[in-house]
Amino acid sequence: MLEILELLARSPKPLTLKMIVSELGYPKSSTFNLLATLVARAYVVRNDGEAYAIHEAFRNGPGWAGGGEASLIAVAAPIMDALRDRHEETVFLGARRKDGRVKILAKSVSNQSIRFDSDLTGSDPAFCTAMGRVLLAHWVPEKVAAYLAKERIVQITPQTVIDRVQLRRIVEQTREDGFAISDEEAVVGGSGVAAPVRDASGEVVAALNMATVSTRFAARRESMIEAVVQSAEELSQRLGYRTADKGRNGHPV
Numbered sequence: 001m002l003e004i005l006e007l008l009a010r011s012p013k014p015l016t017l018k019m020i021v022s023e024l025g026y027p028k029s030s031t032f033n034l035l036a037t038l039v040a041r042a043y044v045v046r047n048d049g050e051a052y053a054i055h056e057a058f059r060n061g062p063g064w065a066g067g068g069e070a071s072l073i074a075v076a077a078p079i080m081d082a083l084r085d086r087h088e089e090t091v092f093l094g095a096r097r098k099d100g101r102v103k104i105l106a107k108s109v110s111n112q113s114i115r116f117d118s119d120l121t122g123s124d125p126a127f128c129t130a131m132g133r134v135l136l137a138h139w140v141p142e143k144v145a146a147y148l149a150k151e152r153i154v155q156i157t158p159q160t161v162i163d164r165v166q167l168r169r170i171v172e173q174t175r176e177d178g179f180a181i182s183d184e185e186a187v188v189g190g191s192g193v194a195a196p197v198r199d200a201s202g203e204v205v206a207a208l209n210m211a212t213v214s215t216r217f218a219a220r221r222e223s224m225i226e227a228v229v230q231s232a233e234e235l236s237q238r239l240g241y242r243t244a245d246k247g248r249n250g251h252p253v
Contacts, residue, residue: 001034005054008044011121014051023122025098069095072206073106075238076197080108083210083231087224090116091231092209093197094131096139097123100147102132105206116190116211124186127151127167128160130194131207133180136171138196138204144171159184179229184214191217193225195232200240208232 003024008015015023021031035052038044044052073093080091090110094102101123109117118124126132126147136144153162161167174180183191192211196204210228217224233243 001038004031004034004038005043005058007121008052008054009058011053012119014047014049014053015121016049016051020052068205069105072197072239076106076206076208076235077108079231079235079238080106080208083208083227084108084110087210087220087227088112089210089212089216089224092118092131092211093206094124094135094194094209095206096126096135100126100132100136100139100143100151102126102129102135102207110212114213116187116192116213118211125151125156127153128156128182128185130180130182130192130211131209133171133174133182134194134196134207135204137175137180144168156186157184157188161185179225181225183217189214193217193221193228195229196236197232198236198239198241202241205239208235 004020007020007023017028017032017035020035021028024031026034035044035046039046039052043055043058045055046052072095076093080093084091088110089112091108092104093106094104097103102125103123104118104120107118107120109115124132126136136147139147148164148167153164153167154160155162161170170180179193179195181191181193190211191214192209194207194209197206197208199205208228208231210224212220212224237243
């Protein structure tokens with residue numbers, strides 16, 4: 001029920017039952033019953049099109065994200081804002097869903113008139129996005145294989161890599177490099193770089209991403225990579241991760 005409230009709070013528009021079930025992965029009947037309870041208690045309203053939205057009285061509160069994600073977002077916010085201000089580009093924080101796709105947890109949007117942006121609702125494919133590749137690179141290999149087998153690998157743009165063998169190589173290279181790039185593979189004219197965020201145990205719990213229009217990325221590629229990697233390391237340290245715990249290959253021991 002809390003996850004439904006969190007989802008509706010993030011969404012700028014009402015969501016249908018089908019959309020909510022698709023996003024959260026719960027059985028349709030159970031989701032419908034939970035929504036009925038929320039509507040009866042007035043936390044959620046249902047419009048004439050049978051779409052659901054959080055009641056406006058609750059939308060502008062302190063936020064509905066809870067647990068570990070709320071803590072992660074709170075710690076990440078000043079780092080994301082600082083990264084955005086230094087480089088004048090949009091910064092995202094994303095986590096892996098159970099199905100392997102990417103859920104955007106937070107964003108710090110560039111103030112430039114021409115900028116990259118994305119909604120905090122729905123999910124993004126992992127195979128063609130920088131955050132997704134980072135999160136796949138630090139997931140159980142069997143689950144990565146299952147994701148690539150299930151995901152609809154399609155040519156989103158002319159630059160999208162759709163060969164599964166090549167995608168596995170990209171994921172492996174991402175793990176070695178410590179960052180991933182998506183250069184017009186998910187959005188025409190949009191490019192970005194992401195790096196892993198680790199918790200105190202060394203587990204990768206999120207990905208930090210800087211995204212921009214592709215012309216600016218081409219001109220500032222190396223500086224953006226360096227900045228994102230450094231900011232992701234800073235966030236990891238604030239979450240309790242210590243670089244001294246790394247092995248000789250750069251991965252946590």
